[in-house]
Amino acid sequence: MDRRKFLKQSSLASSLFFVPSFVKAFEQVAQSQLGYKRLVIIQLSGGNDGLNTVIPYQNDLYYKARPSLGIKKSEVLKLNDEVGLHKSLKPLKHLYNNGNLCVINNVGYPNPIRSHFRSMDIWQTATDSDKYSQSGWLGRYLDQYGKHPYSAIEINDSLSLAMKGEQMNAIATQDAKTLYNLSKDPYFKNVIKHQDDAHLSEHNLGYLYKSMISAESSAKYIYETSKTFSSKTDYPQNYFAKQLKTTAQFINSGLDTKVFYSALGGFDTHVNQLGAQNRLLNIYAESIEAFVNDLKTNNTFNDTLILTFSEFGRRVKQNANVGTDHGTSNNVFIIGGQLKKQGLYNDMASLSDLDTNGDLKFEIDFRTIYATVLNKWLDVNDEKVLNRSFNQLGFI
Amino acid sequence: MKSNHIQHLYWRVGFGILPNELEKFSKKSKKKIVDGIIETSQKVTPLKVDTAELDELLSGSYEKTKENIKKFQKLSREKTKELNIAWIDRLANSNQILREKMTLFWANHFVCEDNNYVYTQNFHNRLREHALGNFKDFVKAISKEAAMTKYLNTKQNKKQKPNENFARELMELFTLGVGNYTENDIKESAKAFTGYSHNLKGEFVFKKRVHDETDKIFFGKTGNFDGDDIVDLILEKRECATFICTKIYSYFVNDTINEQHVNEMANVFYKDYNIENLMRYMMLADWFYDDENMGTKIKSPIELLVGLKTVVPVDFKSSKQLFNLQKLLGQVLLNPPNVAGWKGGRSWIDSNTITLRLKLPSIILNNAYISKVKAGKTDESILKSKQAFKKKYGQRFKTETNWAVFDTHFNDVAITDLDKYLLACTISNQASTYLNSLSKVSKQEYCIQLMSLPEYQMC
Numbered sequence: 001m002d003r004r005k006f007l008k009q010s011s012l013a014s015s016l017f018f019v020p021s022f023v024k025a026f027e028q029v030a031q032s033q034l035g036y037k038r039l040v041i042i043q044l045s046g047g048n049d050g051l052n053t054v055i056p057y058q059n060d061l062y063y064k065a066r067p068s069l070g071i072k073k074s075e076v077l078k079l080n081d082e083v084g085l086h087k088s089l090k091p092l093k094h095l096y097n098n099g100n101l102c103v104i105n106n107v108g109y110p111n112p113i114r115s116h117f118r119s120m121d122i123w124q125t126a127t128d129s130d131k132y133s134q135s136g137w138l139g140r141y142l143d144q145y146g147k148h149p150y151s152a153i154e155i156n157d158s159l160s161l162a163m164k165g166e167q168m169n170a171i172a173t174q175d176a177k178t179l180y181n182l183s184k185d186p187y188f189k190n191v192i193k194h195q196d197d198a199h200l201s202e203h204n205l206g207y208l209y210k211s212m213i214s215a216e217s218s219a220k221y222i223y224e225t226s227k228t229f230s231s232k233t234d235y236p237q238n239y240f241a242k243q244l245k246t247t248a249q250f251i252n253s254g255l256d257t258k259v260f261y262s263a264l265g266g267f268d269t270h271v272n273q274l275g276a277q278n279r280l281l282n283i284y285a286e287s288i289e290a291f292v293n294d295l296k297t298n299n300t301f302n303d304t305l306i307l308t309f310s311e312f313g314r315r316v317k318q319n320a321n322v323g324t325d326h327g328t329s330n331n332v333f334i335i336g337g338q339l340k341k342q343g344l345y346n347d348m349a350s351l352s353d354l355d356t357n358g359d360l361k362f363e364i365d366f367r368t369i370y371a372t373v374l375n376k377w378l379d380v381n382d383e384k385v386l387n388r389s390f391n392q393l394g395f396i
Numbered sequence: 397m398k399s400n401h402i403q404h405l406y407w408r409v410g411f412g413i414l415p416n417e418l419e420k421f422s423k424k425s426k427k428k429i430v431d432g433i434i435e436t437s438q439k440v441t442p443l444k445v446d447t448a449e450l451d452e453l454l455s456g457s458y459e460k461t462k463e464n465i466k467k468f469q470k471l472s473r474e475k476t477k478e479l480n481i482a483w484i485d486r487l488a489n490s491n492q493i494l495r496e497k498m499t500l501f502w503a504n505h506f507v508c509e510d511n512n513y514v515y516t517q518n519f520h521n522r523l524r525e526h527a528l529g530n531f532k533d534f535v536k537a538i539s540k541e542a543a544m545t546k547y548l549n550t551k552q553n554k555k556q557k558p559n560e561n562f563a564r565e566l567m568e569l570f571t572l573g574v575g576n577y578t579e580n581d582i583k584e585s586a587k588a589f590t591g592y593s594h595n596l597k598g599e600f601v602f603k604k605r606v607h608d609e610t611d612k613i614f615f616g617k618t619g620n621f622d623g624d625d626i627v628d629l630i631l632e633k634r635e636c637a638t639f640i641c642t643k644i645y646s647y648f649v650n651d652t653i654n655e656q657h658v659n660e661m662a663n664v665f666y667k668d669y670n671i672e673n674l675m676r677y678m679m680l681a682d683w684f685y686d687d688e689n690m691g692t693k694i695k696s697p698i699e700l701l702v703g704l705k706t707v708v709p710v711d712f713k714s715s716k717q718l719f720n721l722q723k724l725l726g727q728v729l730l731n732p733p734n735v736a737g738w739k740g741g742r743s744w745i746d747s748n749t750i751t752l753r754l755k756l757p758s759i760i761l762n763n764a765y766i767s768k769v770k771a772g773k774t775d776e777s778i779l780k781s782k783q784a785f786k787k788k789y790g791q792r793f794k795t796e797t798n799w800a801v802f803d804t805h806f807n808d809v810a811i812t813d814l815d816k817y818l819l820a821c822t823i824s825n826q827a828s829t830y831l832n833s834l835s836k837v838s839k840q841e842y843c844i845q846l847m848s849l850p851e852y853q854m855c
Contacts, residue, residue, distance in 0.1 A: 114579070115568055117736045149747070158726050159746040172746040182751045185758075187766040187848060190830045203652070204694050205821060207742055208750060208850040215747035270549050270561060320557025321549075326564075357579060 035303065037377055038251055040260045041138070041162070042308040044284070046267030047116065049277060050313035050330035051360075053089070054103055054348065058082045061351035062316075069273060069318040079103075083348060088281035091289035092333070099342040100292070101335055102395045104369065106349040108329030108362025112312065116268065116326070120311040124162035126367050126386050137370055138259050139165030140385045141378070145258075146170075149214040150222055152259035153250065155243040163261055169211070170259070171218050174246065180223035183216045192216065222255065229253035233294035240264040241287035248294040251304060258378060267310060271321040284308075292335065302337035305377050305396065309366065316351060317358055328355070329362035332369060334395055341395040368393055397426045404690045405679060407820055407855040408648050409433060410493035411702040414805045415817055430679045434672060437495035437528060442521040443486055445478045450513055454596060461596075472513035479517060480722075480729045481715045487698065488705040494675065498527035500698065501647055502534075504737040506570060509730060510543035515598045516730065519543040531640065531669035535570065535627045542594035548735065550592040554606040558586040563626075565735050571630045573639040577615075584612040588621045637666035641674070648678060650689050651741040657683050691821030694744055695855045697725035700753060703855070704847070707818065708761050708802045713794040721793065724752055750850075757847035760795045764788065766848050767841040768834060775837050799840055806843075811836050818846045820855045827851070 052069070056062050057076040076084030077093045085093055095101040111129045113119045118129075125133035135143070142152050143165040152170035154163050163170035173179050192213050200206040229252045235241040243262040250257060264284055269276050288306070295301035313330030329349065349360040371390035374382035383389050402421050406413035413421075421429055450471055453464040490496045502523045510516045519541045526534035538544055539562070545551040548562035563586035567577045591607030594600055612621050615629055630636055641661035642653060649657070660681070665674045678684055695703065701721070704710065712718035722728040726749055727738055738744075745753075758766045764785040769775040809817060823831065827849055836842045846852060 113574075115564065115574065116734065118568075118574055157724065157748055158743070169746065172748050174748075179748060179751060182755045185755065185766060187768055187845070188754060190768075191827045191849060193830075194826045195824065196826070204692055204742065205824075205850060205854055208694065208745060208853055209824070211745050211747065211750040212754065212850060215751050218747060219751065270559065271552060319552075319559060320554060321552045321559070325560060 037379070038258055038260065038300075038304045039373060039378060040247060040304060040306045041262075042284075042288075042306060043120075043160075043162075043261070043263040044267050044280075044308065044310040045116075045120070045263050045265035046269070046310075047119075047312045047314055047326055048267040048280075048310035048330065049269060049273060049324050050310070051316065052273070052277060053086050053281065054105065054331045055084050055086065056082060056348050056351065057084050059351055065317045065351065067318070068322055069324070079344065083344060086277070086281050088278055089285045091285040094289070095292065095335055096343060099339065100337060101333065102339050102341055102343065102345050104332045104334065104345040104364060104393075104395065105347065106329045106360060106363035107309070107332045107366050107369065108312070108360075109365055109367070110362075112328040112359070112362070114312065114326035114328070114357075116311060121161060123309060123311050123366060124160060126370055134164075135166045136160065136162035136164050137385060138162050138261070139168065139170065140387075141165075141259065141374065141380065142168040142170060144384050145378070145380045148218065148221075148256070150218040150255070150257055152261070153222070153255075153257050154261040155246050156261070156263065160261060160263070163259075169214070170261070171215070171222070173219075173222065174243070176219065176223040176226050179215070179219040183212075183219045188212065188216060222250070225255050226250050226253045231294055233290055233297060235290040235294075236283070236286045238283050238287070240283050241290060244287050244291040245294070248291055248298075251295065251300050252298040269314070270319065270323040270325060273318075273323040288335070304336065305338075305373065306333075306335040307369070307373065308333040308335070313360060315358055316354060316360065328357075328359040332366070334369075336396070339395060345393070345395055364393070365390065372396065397422065397424060397429055398685075400690070401426070401685045402429065403817075403820065404685060405429070405433075406493075407703075408693075409497050409675075409679065411487065411497075411699060412706045412855075414706065415809050416805060418817075426680065430676060433494050433679070434528075434676060437492045439492060440495065440525050441490070441492065442524065443479070443482055444517060444521070445475055445482055447475065447514060447517070450475065469511055472511055472516075475513040476516055476730055477715065477719055479513075479520065480731075481718060483520075483729050484698070484702065484718070487702045495524065495527050498671070498675070499524045501644070502527055503729075504732065504740075505643065506538045506544070507732045507735050507737040508538075508541070508543050508547045509732060510546055512543070512546075512598070515541070515543040515546070515594075518598050520730070526671075528672040528675065529670075531665075531671055532627065532631050534671075535566075535631070536624050538570070539566070539589070539623055539627065540592065540600040542598035542600070545592050545594055550589050551594070553586060553590050553592065555587075555590050555608040556606070558583070558590060558608070560586040562586070562589055562592075566626075567630065569736055571627075571636045571639065572633065573635070576633065576635045576639075581614055584614045585621075585626045587612050588614070588626045589623045592623060631669060634662065634666050637662040637669070641665055644674065644678070647740065649684060650692060654683070657681070691819075691854050693855050694741055695853055696738070696740060696744060697722065697727040697749075697753075698729065699855060700725070700756070700853065704757055704761065707805075707843070707847075709798040710760055711796045712760075713796060717793055721756075725749055725756075750853075753853055754848055754850065757852070758844050760793050761797050761847075762840070762844045766844055767837050769837055771833055771835045773835055775835065775841075778837070778841075802840070802843070806839055809839075811839050811842055814839060814842055815846055818843065819849070819851050821851055823849060823851050 052071055055071050055076050057073045063070045075087045078084040109129055113129050122129050124136045126137040127133045138152055146168055150171045152163055154170055154172045156172050159172040195209050200210055226249055229249055231249055235245045247260045266280055295304055309332050310330055312327055314324035314327040319325055355361055368390045371382040372393045374380050374385055376396050399422050453468045454461050487496055508519055522537055522541055548565055549559045550562040553559040560582050564582050568574055587608040591603040593603050611618050641658050645658050664677045758764050763782040765782045
């Protein structure tokens with residue numbers, strides 16, 4: 001970004017911080033729970049092997065490509081005569097049976113990149129694979145439609161690119177209380193008070209001031225609101241489940257937040273994939289199960305949509321180390337109580353018609369899913385966020 | 397050389413400078429100072445912790461060693477933490493400042509981690525050894541380190557079934573950057589790196605049996621290339637020099653890239669890939685001291701932490717807490733987020749980290765207390781307040797500070813000049829007005845006030 005453009009954007013940003021709604025937000029009572037739609041994004045980092053997650057268990061080509069890595073027919077949780085889920089995904093099977101799960105197959109983008117970082121950036125920024133962007137798609141949603149920095153929260157120590165906008169950034173926190181305690185020293189309040197736009201537009205220093213201003217006000221609001229609710233649901237003991245538990249607490253306490261983001265890592269299974277993926281999908285599925293139960297108990301499930309993605313799928317053929325190398329398209333899971341299309345959204349990709357690298361050919365651009373979620377779920381103009389028009393899908 | 401230029405130089409290639417040294421250097425020329433920095437960094441002092449216990453576990457028969465593997469891994473984790481703490485100590489106390497800062501830089505370039513401590517330590521010291529040397533030798537050495545052949549699966553890369561991981565990251569992250577090679581270049585070069593492996597001690601072993609001896613077509617050239625040949629061919633591309641210089645520029649100069657300056661650096665670097673010459677050129681360049689480059693970088697968590705220790709020596713009573721602190725700040729040494737390393741710059745900052753970073757100096761140096769006594773008033777309750785804060789935060793970060801050292805170093809500095817020594821940029825008008833409304837109770841309290849400003853986060 002050139003300096004001029006930056007100045008323009010950041011001066012816009014700093015004035016945003018001082019509109020009355022930003023300040024008054026803390027006096028607002030939690031808004032009506034009813035019809036307040038929330039989006040929960042779950043990122044499976046490292047490139048989850050989609051072919052061993054949603055399995056074409058009748059396809060000989062699948063077992064031929066993966067003689068020691070293919071999931072045995074007898075172990076697959078069958079969804080229909082051809083397709084089944086990995087055995088660790090029993091809770092997802094329940095959601096499927098209840099019409100709360102939609103599996104979208106062959107999701108990717110043109111000219112796929114097989115680098116973790118680049119492909120993750122592409123998914124997070126929603127740009128073409130040969131374009132770079134400094135802002136994420138949810139960050140740009142914040143820019144356009146977020147009332148406050150905490151309109152989007154990442155349950156993490158740090159903020160993903162997806163949650164960084166041109167002007168606004170989402171909040172990253174794992175523990176609202178600690179954040180609040182740290183930020184409330186009056187010394188900081190006085191230092192950040194009365195900062196003028198000119199100073200806040202200063203390159204990196206202004207960015208620090210702006211970050212502190214939004215952290216201080218948001219920490220107070222998040223802490224005071226979320227402490228009014230405590231969950232009675234049992235969650236598994238792991239880091240990912242803890243993230244979802246915090247998310248549920250934020251949702252169920254009526255926090256004025258539209259988007260939540262959390263991640264589960266470790267899916268880069270080049271070597272000895274079976275055990276590793278088993279364990280990870282187990283963590284994923286059991287945590288999701290607890291999360292959905294928590295939301296259902298508190299009548300917030302119907303207004304929550306959970307989207308799970310990974311930066312790419314893996315190569316069809318297993319490698320020499322009973323693992324898989326980086327591939328292309330993958331499946332996306334949509335979980336919710338108001339799905340228009342339940343179950344399998346589309347057929348699985350052909351295993352005979354692969355690209356020159358031996359990878360699956362993509363069918364559905366991931367940005368059509370984003371566009372659909374933005375437009376039909378968050379009820380905003382998707383073009384303004386994605387900077388382009390995409391077809392809408394029919395799953396919600 | 398101008399005082400503020402010396403301070404700038406020392407912030408970027410080190411972790412700040414104390415008043416007495418600054419005074420001493422201000423009479424010297426830029427060239428003399430830069431020569432001095434390079435001269436003192438010639439020596440390589442490896443950083444090691446005691447590994448006798450680990451060696452013992454692996455010294456028996458094959459069966460015995462296999463039995464010990466769980467023990468070995470557990471002890472490795474402990475030793476890695478020990479090295480982490482020792483490294484921070486080294487950064488704060490070494491006089492080979494440039495070599496140490498470069499080692500820190502390269503650790504975030506050739507990103508690697510391993511669960512075998514011996515390999516981790518070898519890798520770590522390999523970075524220090526080559527930090528100012530020849531980049532070509534550096535890349536080749538890195539490609540043969542046991543930790544790297546494990547981390548990026550070169551070890552599993554065999555003639556029958558190539559594994560592309562190392563070949564891809566070599567070009568994407570270590571030498572060229574995305575867009576300067578094709579998917580086919582990756583496939584072909586992966587073949588050249590087949591057979592790379594190591595023995596139990598971590599020494600490089602080339603397994604001829606699994607090495608692909610066929611011709612590879614790489615960057616349009618055909619030949620029976622091995623790994624070193626591939627490195628040579630990659631470095632023939634000027635894009636490699638530009639890629640490395642861009643990274644060095646954004647780390648040492650400014651995270652907004654000035655293409656002309658990077659191009660000048662690449663001209664110097666491309667000649668012979670001599671890292672020391674490149675750094676000398678950068679430190680001597682007039683533009684290095686341009687206003688837009690001074691005090692405009694956001695400190696990394698380690699720069700913040702080590703910078704604090706330089707001004708006020710502070711020790712963590714529990715190394716676990718120092719480790720945990722790095723985690724909260726988003727940078728645990730020897731534990732990178734992924735092979736791309738830390739992005740740096742603004743990505744250090746979010747709601748969590750900015751809050752902790754501003755509060756950090758008071759927490760670890762002053763019982764979490766920041767004086768807010770109005771000008772003209774005395775702070776009678778200061779001791780009581782500190783006790784109360786200590787009770788509240790003391791458990792999270794038990795530290796021992798040595799303010800006597802600070803007092804000695806800053807004895808001749810007027811309290812009203814303290815900001816010039818501690819801050820790399822000017823204080824914003826509003827913050828300055830507020831500071832002036834407060835009493836300067838003592839140098840110690842004023843130091844904490846200054847360190848608690850967003851301005852202190854800059855270097």
